[in-house]
Amino acid sequence: MEFGLKDILYIGGIILSAVITFITSRHKLKDFVRDRNDDLKEQIHDLKLALKDQQERDNLQQQVIDQIGKQMDGLIPKLLDAIQNKQKGK
DSSP states (O other): OOOOHHHHHHHHHHHHHHHHHHHHHHHHHHHHHHHHHHHHHHHHHHHHHHHHHHHHHHHHHHHHHHHHHHHHHHHHHHHHHHHHHHHHHO
């Protein structure tokens, strides 16, 4: 079994194309990973901003609830006294 010039060129071409395919695939994969990483960082940043906004809203709602609770603490005893007085009057 002898290898001629054509056979050697054919095998060399296969090896060269495999090396070129590997290098280009590796380069494209690096670009894909980098782009995906950048997209994920941007999404995480957006989610952090949304979370911060939601926490501010929650804090404001809690303040309103606390204020209403304080007002009710004073109004409920007065309301109960008024109801008891009305029932005694009947």
